[in-house]
Amino acid sequence: MEKWMKFLEVNSSRIFDLTIEHAILVGLAILVALLIGVPLGIYLTTNDYLAETVLQIASVMLTIPSIALFGVMIPVFSIVNQGIGFVPAFVALVLYAQLPIIRNTYTAIRNVNPQMRDAAIGLGMKPIQRLFRVEIPNAFPVIMAGIRTAVVINIGIGVIAAYIGAGGLGVLITQGISRGDNYLIITGSVAVAILAMIADGILLWIQKRFTPKSIAN
Amino acid sequence: MITFDKTTKTYEGNVTAVKGVDFTVEKGEIVVLLGPSGCGKTTLLRMVNRLESISDGKITIDGQDSMSLNQTALRRKIGYVIQSNGLFPNMTIEENTMIVPDLLGWSKKDKKERFQKLMEMIGLSGEKFGKRYPHELSGGQQQRIGVIRALAADPPVMLMDEPFGALDPIIREKIQDEFLQIQKEVKKTILFVSHDIDEAIKMADKIVLLRGGELMQYDTPSEMLVRPKNEFVREFFGKDRAIKSLSLHTIQDLQEMIGLAEFDDAIADTKTINVNHDLRNTLSMLLNQEADQVIVSDDDGNKLGAITIDIVQKYLHYEIKAKPAPVLEGV
Incomplete structure (x- = not known):
């Protein structure tokens, strides 16, 4: 136990920095994934044929082993001299986050009670008014659930990004493995888990805060 | 329109x-x-x-x-x-x-x-x-x-x-x-x-x-x-469309057309019904009551008369079914 304390004392600032680095990498990736995924998911509700294709591609994306996807990124981004580091890791994480976000947005908007939609059209709402006043508010909890899944997945996969030099908490774990240092491995893993729980907790709070009361029940 | x-x-x-x-x-x-x-x-x-x-x-x-x-x-x-x-x-x-x-x-x-x-x-x-x-x-x-x-x-x-x-x-x-x-x-x-x-x-x-x-x-x-x-x-x-059509008429309509019966005070426990009730409900009431008559009252509770199944039937025959057909335009 004493050894633990000592270890944490010595490494605390490094652990903190790596956690921040991890959070920024994942946070930016999620932000961009949202900007792509939510509008795309909404658009797909108007185009069944494309929806099928896009959702399948996104599913396939999620089945690619993360280490392989990171590996593939290296030669691709080498062309623009960004083979290792932040950029390839960021792009890979954006891709991983797409499926839960697109699929949940698509499903949530599609599953808005058709009678509610009918009423909205019949009362004379334009499509954009219908979307923002009725469909999105009522689909919000399901869309948020997709975002939370994406965040947790990304925090986990973000660990692998250390292998291509993107930093983050993965650094502790990869170093721990190569040096046979259990302290490093455990510290890295626990930090990742705590980060995931905190992020999920914050998002859950946002979800509850902004879900209309009468949908929550 | x-x-x-x-x-x-x-x-x-x-x-x-x-x-x-x-x-x-x-x-x-x-x-x-x-x-x-x-x-x-x-x-x-x-x-x-x-x-x-x-x-x-x-x-x-x-x-x-x-x-x-x-x-x-x-x-x-x-x-x-x-x-x-x-x-x-x-x-x-x-x-x-x-x-x-x-x-x-x-x-x-x-x-x-x-x-x-x-x-x-x-x-x-x-x-x-x-x-x-x-x-x-x-x-x-x-x-x-x-x-x-x-x-x-x-x-x-x-x-x-x-x-x-x-x-x-x-x-x-x-x-x-x-x-x-x-x-x-x-x-x-x-x-x-x-x-x-x-x-x-x-x-x-x-x-x-x-x-x-x-x-x-x-x-x-x-x-x-x-x-x-x-x-x-x-x-x-x-x-049962004849019966259904009764719901379009009130006791008042009936009263104006053929009048109500005298009510018999001797029969105890007789229900009263408002004159604005429709005839279909009145008929159901008569049938359920298993009484011969129901007393009709106006909004102030004054007894106007009594209504029986016979009277409803008579009204149905003479005032609803036998009403002359309207003159068709252009015929």
């Missing part, structure tokens, strides 16, 4: 849902679209606010071709009520009710005033319910909100798609009465879809009976019951 002029709806694959329907809903009247399921009544209703496109023919509203108007503007001028009330769970009762005025850009003050007035109309407190959400209200209250939401921007025309269909019978009857009372005040031109014959008879100034997208008969409820145009109409209203 809504005029249907050879209005036709054909779906892909040549399925015709509505076949060249012609009729006019006069200003301030309730016309009920009635018929078995799949007869095209809902499709026809939804063609008015262009939730369904018109394949052929046209629909004019107050003389204006519905296709000549912008779709959104048209819908905002037409009140729309659906069966499952379609209230938005993410909005308060006040927000729900004021959607159309809001879309039309009314001021806050106007909206507030209008909301209070509408809530008064249905006997609910605006202060108490305004900030609540739909799920906090009972089914009947929600449906009332659905109705006043359609009335919010004071549209001349209203479309009601089985508005009371999801309610239990007791509440339904109460809301029907309430709505007829409101209609007396607001005098909207209303197209009303129903699959319930009793509801149609009660609510309608005129009924449009449809089968397979074709108009079978367009008439007042009593004409349709007494003089069905063809076998389908006859069968649709059923063997």
Whole structure:
């Protein structure tokens, strides 16, 4: 136990920095994934044929082993001299986050009670008014659930990004493995888990805060 | 006024849902679209606010071709009520009710005033319910909100798609009465879809009976019951159509036509009934009572006379069935 304390004392600032680095990498990736995924998911509700294709591609994306996807990124981004580091890791994480976000947005908007939609059209709402006043508010909890899944997945996969030099908490774990240092491995893993729980907790709070009361029940 | 002029709806694959329907809903009247399921009544209703496109023919509203108007503007001028009330769970009762005025850009003050007035109309407190959400209200209250939401921007025309269909019978009857009372005040031109014959008879100034997208008969409820145009109409209203037609007449009508019987004070435990009751309920009461007579009273409780099964039967024979047929124009 004493050894633990000592270890944490010595490494605390490094652990903190790596956690921040991890959070920024994942946070930016999620932000961009949202900007792509939510509008795309909404658009797909108007185009069944494309929806099928896009959702399948996104599913396939999620089945690619993360280490392989990171590996593939290296030669691709080498062309623009960004083979290792932040950029390839960021792009890979954006891709991983797409499926839960697109699929949940698509499903949530599609599953808005058709009678509610009918009423909205019949009362004379334009499509954009219908979307923002009725469909999105009522689909919000399901869309948020997709975002939370994406965040947790990304925090986990973000660990692998250390292998291509993107930093983050993965650094502790990869170093721990190569040096046979259990302290490093455990510290890295626990930090990742705590980060995931905190992020999920914050998002859950946002979800509850902004879900209309009468949908929550 | 809504005029249907050879209005036709054909779906892909040549399925015709509505076949060249012609009729006019006069200003301030309730016309009920009635018929078995799949007869095209809902499709026809939804063609008015262009939730369904018109394949052929046209629909004019107050003389204006519905296709000549912008779709959104048209819908905002037409009140729309659906069966499952379609209230938005993410909005308060006040927000729900004021959607159309809001879309039309009314001021806050106007909206507030209008909301209070509408809530008064249905006997609910605006202060108490305004900030609540739909799920906090009972089914009947929600449906009332659905109705006043359609009335919010004071549209001349209203479309009601089985508005009371999801309610239990007791509440339904109460809301029907309430709505007829409101209609007396607001005098909207209303197209009303129903699959319930009793509801149609009660609510309608005129009924449009449809089968397979074709108009079978367009008439007042009593004409349709007494003089069905063809076998389908006859069968649709059923063997008990004579009894159904009784619900269109009150004891007062009977009293004016053939008078009531003397009542016998000697019979103890006789029920009293208000003179404004309809004859169908009165008949049921007579049958259930297993008494020979029920005493009729006016609003102040004065006994006017007694009513018996025999008298109702006599009225049915002479005043309903044997009424001379109206002179047909152009014949």
